[in-house]
Amino acid sequence: MELNDRQEKILKIVKQHGPITGRKIAEQLSLTRATLRPDLAILTMSGYLDARPRVGYFYTGKETEEVMSSKIRNIIVSDVQSVPILIKKETSIYEAIVTMFLEDVGTLYAIDESNGLAGVISRKDLLRGTMGNNDIEKTPVSVIMTRKPGITICYPNDLLIYAANQLIEKQIDSLPVIEEQEGVEVVIGRITKTNIARVFVNLME
Numbered sequence: 001m002e003l004n005d006r007q008e009k010i011l012k013i014v015k016q017h018g019p020i021t022g023r024k025i026a027e028q029l030s031l032t033r034a035t036l037r038p039d040l041a042i043l044t045m046s047g048y049l050d051a052r053p054r055v056g057y058f059y060t061g062k063e064t065e066e067v068m069s070s071k072i073r074n075i076i077v078s079d080v081q082s083v084p085i086l087i088k089k090e091t092s093i094y095e096a097i098v099t100m101f102l103e104d105v106g107t108l109y110a111i112d113e114s115n116g117l118a119g120v121i122s123r124k125d126l127l128r129g130t131m132g133n134n135d136i137e138k139t140p141v142s143v144i145m146t147r148k149p150g151i152t153i154c155y156p157n158d159l160l161i162y163a164a165n166q167l168i169e170k171q172i173d174s175l176p177v178i179e180e181q182e183g184v185e186v187v188i189g190r191i192t193k194t195n196i197a198r199v200f201v202n203l204m205e
Contacts, residue, residue, distance in 0.1 A: 003048075007039050011059070014049055018058035025057070047071070071203060077163055078156035080199055081177045081189030084109050089118045093129045093136040093144065096121055106173040109187045110145050116184040117153070117176055119145030153178045154191060160199065163191045 003011065006029070013025055022040060026033045040057065043049040049057045085103045087096060089110040096108055100123070110119040121141050129144040130136055154163045154175045163175055177189035 003043075004039075006036075007043055010036065010039055010043060011048060014057050015059045019052070019056040020058075021056040072199070073159065073161055075160040075199060076156065077154050077158045077160055077177055077191055078189070080160060080195045081156070081191055082195055084176060084187045084190040086111050086187060087121075087141065089142040089145070090140050093126060093133070093139050093141055095137075096141045097126050097130075097136075100126065106192070107190070108141075109176050109190070110141055111187065114184050115186055117148075117151065117178065117187050118142070119147050120151050120176065121145045122173060151176070153185070155179070156188070160191070160196065164196050167191075167193060167196070 009029060010025060013028055014020055017024070022033050022036060025040075026036050029036070040049070040051075044051055044057075047060060050060050051057050085099065085105050085107075086109050087099060089112055091099075091110070100106075100108055100121075106123055108121040109117060110121060112118040119142065121144065125141075125144045125146065129139065129141075133139060152166050152170050152172065152175055154166065154177055156177055156179060166175055167173075174190050174192040176187045177191060178185045179188045180186075
């Protein structure tokens, strides 16, 4: 996060004189407290400053990298997960290919009769399924999909950093986000490399 000139000045004043009230900061900058209120809110929410009633603002001692790291480590999967693309495990390889292109995704999740996760289908799986197979309109994805226990999953309350590490370690494009519903592992979301990249971009902006 890049601070503007006024926010940098506020930070410098608090470092030197903190704890210090908003009124005294405003006096040093020859501004009104109302003018400073948005800047103080940003600095407090970003983790640079902390505030205590009747005491004032004080510097937390955190630098930009520490603030970023702290924020990232507090993000959970449910904060950023996107909508999963689900198909029945009986769906043909041909239909799966069409669905993947129409939805513009890299992974499909196959579900069974109870709507539970049955398998994961990647681009590589579909490519492998078409090689030497002239009957892809009749062959179900269940023949080529990755099944348990080979599926790496995550849960809504998992830390995003955990999900990111799983993507890197397993060298996969996405993770299904699972919720237990009456003993069935239901896919309620997905975490992709794009989700994670978007988080970093938003934090930097």
